[in-house]
Amino acid sequence: MEILLIPFIIALVALVVPSNFMRQFSLLGGIISLAATSIRVASFNSSEFYAITQECLTNFGLTFKMGYDGMSLFMIVLTNLITLLIILSNYNRELSSNRTFTSLLFFMQFALLGVFTSFDGMMFYIFWELTLIPVFLIAFWFGTAGNKPALMKFFIYTFVGSLAMLISLISIKAYATSFAHDDLMAVQLTAKSAFWIFGGFFLAFAIKIPLFPFHTWQPNTYTTSPMAGTMLLSALMLKMALYGMIRWMIPLAPEALAEMTYPVVVLGIIGVVYAGVLAIKQNDIKRLFAFASISHVGLIAAGAVLIGQDNWTAVFIQMGNHSLVAVGLFLAADIIEQRLGTRSLSDLGGISKVAPRFAFMFGALVLASVSVPLSSGFIGEFLLLKGVFSYNMVIGVIAGTTLVVGAVYTLRAYQLSMNGPAKTAPFADLTWNEWLAFLIIMLIIVSFGVCPQTIINFVGPSVKNLIESVTNTLAK
Template identity: 40%
Template sequence: MLVFLLLILPVVFVLLTLIFNDKQAKNIALLGSLATLGVGLYAFYQFNLNPACSCFVYHTEWIKALNADFYIKIDGIDIILVLLTVLLVPFIIQSTAGRDIKNPKAYFSLILAMQSALLGVFLAKDALLFYIFWELALIPIYLISLIWGGEGRQKITFKFFIYTLFGSLFMLLAIIFIWIHNPSRNFNIYDFYKAGALLSAKQQMFVFIAFYLAFAIKIPIFPLHTWQPDTYVNAPTQGTMLLSGIMLKMGAFALIVWLIPIVPLGWQLASKYVIILSVISVVYGSLMALTQQDFKRMLAYSSLGHVGLIAAGIFAFNLQGIQGSLYQMLSHGINVVALFFVCDIILNRMKTDTMQKLGGIRNVSRVFSVLFLIALLGSVAMPLTNGFVGEFLLIHGVFQYNTIMAVFAGLTVILGALYMLRAYQSMMHGEVNALTETFGEITTNEKIVLGGLAVLVIFFGLFPNIILHVSEEPVKQLIEHVQNATVLVKR
């Protein structure tokens, strides 16, 4: 029942937010996200004590004609993503404090609806349910970007929507295809694992490509990324946070759980190419980030590079790669939300995020510069920050797969340090100019949000094991399953 509570709590608060007036909307939404955080943390704690607890499973019949069940379950892999979601949403909601948001009732209820759909994606263990949550998550973020976005939002959000829907329709095709070839004729993920392994190499390749399209667009991986920079820049800050912090992890998570174990042979045949694409993503994103003038756009491209590395680690599909990717999903979510919040603070005060126009903010706002630096160091994978653990494991994982790939993938760390520090230098250091003079100290609210995120950056840098040991067993099992399935075919 605990797992059901996790899913339904945000929905309850969506309704509450809609009932109360505009002034209260933010507080109720915050309360809702904190309540969900409480449940999420409790679940995590319980999971450490007793992973087999029946409170982590909710399973009931849904559509008999198709044997589709309403099956949600917390396991060692998805709990990390759940943790990420419940941790970030309170920060995302609190980051609106002091900002002027029109029609707050709709805004916050959409954010909470989005949270519920995202949790659904991570928890669903039934392919049809997974697909429906996957699509459901798209609607709130689309509306958030469409209504509250910046200039030219219609076209940009539209491109984003069509792009992702294109991918997910192919996923639907693949799901139907597996269902038809599933001897037990249901959508249960564990039966899908068995059914997928029965497919011929050609069929597995087809399914792999169809799934890959959906997930690679969401992540995004080069060359399917073209929706991403504009959407990130154009969406309102909270939309960008949801997109980059949590939503793109849907794709990476799905790669681990819904793609490779279902079609192991397809993965074996294609892994070379998809890793190359992921590494191109890394290099391309980092190089593009280097050339950007605007901070927000730079962050968008840097995000492309970071998730490219996550994808590469997943496609290597060894213990270090998967563990690293899971950890990095958590870290990247925290870091990127913190950095986009930094960007929001700067934009809110300076009305521009062009880095050359800014300078010397450090002299005006000490606290801000320190907190920014912590988030930044997390992002460039400084040891003792959360980014280090994830990226180290990821590069280690890719290295086992192929040395050359690992060299290129490692560029993300070097280039990342380059563009991030350059950005920091040009904005925070140097002489105070006429514009940055007016910057002033950041408000208490901003300190709380950014400070909280900074604490998380360091906390997860110091104690990686509380996360890593939870996912170790299930990851090993997945790898074993994939190895068995591919070995069987080879014989």
């Protein structure tokens, strides 16, 4: 319970904290919530389920069932860690002493934790929608001027997607006694109704991830949001959808898997190639990373529908990796924009000569993003590609091009901005907080790249349980 309450209370307190103390307060808040989670992690046994609320059946099937198992706890840790990194990377920015911003950030953290700990369909839906409001306000109030159309598109897209999910939830609840995860899973569906229910969930998640062809809101929203908004969107909100696929969409309507696996995998892989190619042509560095993000998550989404122990574990590894890399890359893009006032690659060059520490960190992130061995991305991407290969050889080969294309666009971004003759005005090297944020990201990426077994052991048993119950439902 304290996991959820801490960010909520911090969000409320942040509204009254004096603004010259705001930065320290938010940093402290981020550390406290991460520390509270660490206590939970320390006493965690990966094969068990821990309830955090009293379950009670109310008159329309809402049960308030919340808790966590390995998968959820992994997401909880990730959320708290990324929030802390966002605070850290914002620390010397103007925004960090803004009361509303800090409050919204913690409110967002609260809503996200709610999503990851809900074991009740309606609670999941409520928290899922709740995340939309803070991120929308952050982007609207603190983003670039004139971002109204982009945000409107974003809000309407995701809201319509969520409504489709609501239809699915209502229709599956019509056959169940309550919204509890177990009750909904126990429902036996005909192939036809499973198809529609799966479809409703899929629409919601595909828009949020975003998968091709539902991605059109994403590049504009990412580029017009402030750094923190972009980080929240790419590092955390998108993970909600991937997590939702594994926790809700597939276990609730596994009967549709036979029909739906192929289209989803194909869409995911189209996204990988298509967004990758578009990323190569981008001149705006933030937009480039936005497309890169679409490209990476396409593969993760494909892995999520290919049900299997290795694939799902890889999905979690890759989610963690993608979150960290995304935070790092968007921080790098923002540092460039802050110092030079431009994000356009054609105006950049030679930064490595004036800011070697930044160039080093950026380079390391670029390598992590293209999944070189010894970074956690390597393990995740390798396992995912292996899964896609064994599902369908041709698709696997096409998916494999992500390694090449990914290397092209990220290295191109690195080369154009860091190498070559110095084109730009003097560039101040990293401040301590940016340095620390990069360092934490790199340390985690490398340590899990060297020793991925930790994550595999952490989420493995709960993945196994979920897969077992899904196969049991299918066998009946």
